[in-house]
Amino acid sequence: MAAGRVDLSVDLAGLRLVNPVLVASGTFGYGTEYADLVDVSKLGGIITKGITLQPREGNPPPRICETPAGMLNAIGLQNPGVEVFICDKLPALREFGIPVIVNIAGETADDYVALAARLSECEAIAALELNLSCPNVKQGGMHFGIDCALTRTVVGAVREATRLPLITKLSPNVTDIAALARAARDGGTDALSLINTLLGMNVDIRRRQPTLANVTGGLSGPAIRPVAVRMVWDVADAVDLPIVGMGGIMSAADALQFIMAGATAVAVGTANFVDPGVTGRIIKDLAVFCEEHGVARIADLIGAAHSEESR
Amino acid sequence: MHAQTVRLIHLKQVGPDCHLLKFDCPEVANQARPGQFVHLRVTAGCDPLLRRPFSVMRTNPAEGSFEVLVRVVGRGTEMLAQSQPGSEFHVLGPLGNPFELSGPEGDVVLVAGGVGVAPLIFLATALHESERHRYVRALFGAGTEDDLCCWLELSGVCDEFTAVTEDGSAGETGLVTDFLPEQLDRGAGCVYACGPRAMLAEVARQCQAAAVPCFVSLEQWMGCGVGACLGCVIPTRASGVGRYQRVCKDGPVFDAAVIDWEAMRGGCGPG
Structure with missing residues (x-):
């Protein structure tokens, strides 16, 4: 079987992706930032930087800090607001010709509903990703994503406001992520994405103060990958919903771990900063892996590690 | 790119x-x-x-x-x-954005601190080789003589060169900014500076007082380098969504007048 004939397409809650490789919210801007370096049109899809109803200036710097095989960030949802997004960012995003998944964040359930309703009026949006898990804002964000009842309420309210597929992004900063996954399912989400960043902190010992102005930040990168794979595994066991897996994916081998743990698609995040060409390489190497292992459709590998377990 | x-x-x-x-x-x-x-x-x-x-x-x-x-x-x-x-x-x-070379008429004053000399060597070289000859005066400060890295590379492409060390081991003694007032008094079309935050803040203050345009090259911990992650921002005087600008994409060269130097003092990044 030639790599070119491997079927990399997957079905994510009715959304057909030509390959399972997305870019994670906040790591790829609105696509155009990377257009000089990456053939964006070859991605399975793009998940935008988080959008809020009103513009947000974000957190004061320093906003990022390198950690062992990872990084902390506390951007604070800096974004131009939904109206500017629709006027200035969406037209260029549409030009890439790939599914555009818009990440939305709010301080209240009403914010999420208003965002979903507004974005539902726009053409060329493939799905919404509900950011219930941003660890770096004082209001909203993770506040919703760590509480089962709130998660169910917010997802349910958004569900009624839009016909777009809903992907609920879960926080790893919980004791039992499967419980949150069930709450999102009960609210009516079509899919789940996990994990958002792990809450972390670094101290600048020379200045005797936290390195980040926000004190805490979200940990991403290869350092969190085993945690993310385990959570995808747990959630895949708990609910029958498609999963977008993410957390420290740097290679096709990493992506395959998520897929075999139960993810239908994967999102590449921090790796884009390290190597802008990483997504193209992952897509190519996924096909090579399938070819070498006699896999005709990558979809056949979704949850493959679970079936091994049950043998 | x-x-x-x-x-x-x-x-x-x-x-x-x-x-x-x-x-x-x-x-x-x-x-x-x-x-x-x-x-x-x-x-x-x-x-x-x-x-x-x-x-x-x-x-x-x-x-x-x-x-x-x-x-x-x-x-x-x-x-x-x-x-x-x-x-x-x-x-x-x-x-990132380069220094604007077609600045106002008049002498160019460069203020370098430590390894901040690097982009100014490139700038001075370009001015030196440019057909439109600008008279370039450079101030280069560091802790000690040994820290005046590549000073020959800078002095070789400037019309005037002053070294400043904190311990007096080479050139003038003191901080490089102690010697900027006399440069501004002599008249200057434009000041370009790169170095530690505290130095840049003082250069910006003096230039503003003397009404001389000043451009600074800033550094910040950086993620993507292409404007996507919003990690490397610095505070500006603007309010709202334009308050934080990206060093990688909006900079690293900024008009000193747009920077919120008060907020920069809080230790928001390297230097």
């Missing part, structure tokens, strides 16, 4: 913790403008994970090479300093 693997062709220690690295890369050599930077991956592995940004110090288009000045401040820069000629690194660049 290019993304490619480049070869280190020369490496030389030029100060107690400073190293000059020359890379074979015709694309950056031909395209880089003074003030722009390259984003260098120090290891093919994932620790340290992030790239490191360095201002281009000099290009040699004929040879197809460019140089960066690296001060060892952590593990990433230590790995660079320890690498051998022939080693390969992945580089993105040239990135």
Whole structure:
């Protein structure tokens, strides 16, 4: 079987992706930032930087800090607001010709509903990703994503406001992520994405103060990958919903771990900063892996590690 | 902008913790403008994970090479300093906005602090080679004589050059900003500065008081280098969504008048 004939397409809650490789919210801007370096049109899809109803200036710097095989960030949802997004960012995003998944964040359930309703009026949006898990804002964000009842309420309210597929992004900063996954399912989400960043902190010992102005930040990168794979595994066991897996994916081998743990698609995040060409390489190497292992459709590998377990 | 693997062709220690690295890369050599930077991956592995940004110090288009000045401040820069000629690194660049060369008439004053000299060497070289000759006066400050890395490379392309050390081991004694007032008193068309935050804040203050345009090259911990992650921002005087601007994409060269120097004092990043 030639790599070119491997079927990399997957079905994510009715959304057909030509390959399972997305870019994670906040790591790829609105696509155009990377257009000089990456053939964006070859991605399975793009998940935008988080959008809020009103513009947000974000957190004061320093906003990022390198950690062992990872990084902390506390951007604070800096974004131009939904109206500017629709006027200035969406037209260029549409030009890439790939599914555009818009990440939305709010301080209240009403914010999420208003965002979903507004974005539902726009053409060329493939799905919404509900950011219930941003660890770096004082209001909203993770506040919703760590509480089962709130998660169910917010997802349910958004569900009624839009016909777009809903992907609920879960926080790893919980004791039992499967419980949150069930709450999102009960609210009516079509899919789940996990994990958002792990809450972390670094101290600048020379200045005797936290390195980040926000004190805490979200940990991403290869350092969190085993945690993310385990959570995808747990959630895949708990609910029958498609999963977008993410957390420290740097290679096709990493992506395959998520897929075999139960993810239908994967999102590449921090790796884009390290190597802008990483997504193209992952897509190519996924096909090579399938070819070498006699896999005709990558979809056949979704949850493959679970079936091994049950043998 | 290019993304490619480049070869280190020369490496030389030029100060107690400073190293000059020359890379074979015709694309950056031909395209880089003074003030722009390259984003260098120090290891093919994932620790340290992030790239490191360095201002281009000099290009040699004929040879197809460019140089960066690296001060060892952590593990990433230590790995660079320890690498051998022939080693390969992945580089993105040239990135960011260059210094505006067609500034107001009058003398150009350069104020460099420590390894902040690097982009100003590139700038002075370009001004020196430009047909529209500008009279360039440079101030270069550091802690000690040994820390005046590459001072010959700067003095060689300036019309006037003043070295300043805090301990008096070379040139004038004091802080480099102690010697800026007399430069401004003599009249200046424009001031370009790069160095520690405190130095830049003082340069900006003096230039504002003297109503002389001032452009600074800033550094900040950086993620993507291409404007996507919003990690490398610095505070400006604007309010709302324009308050924080990206060093990688909106900078690294900024008009000093737009920066919120008060907020910069809070220790918001390196330097």
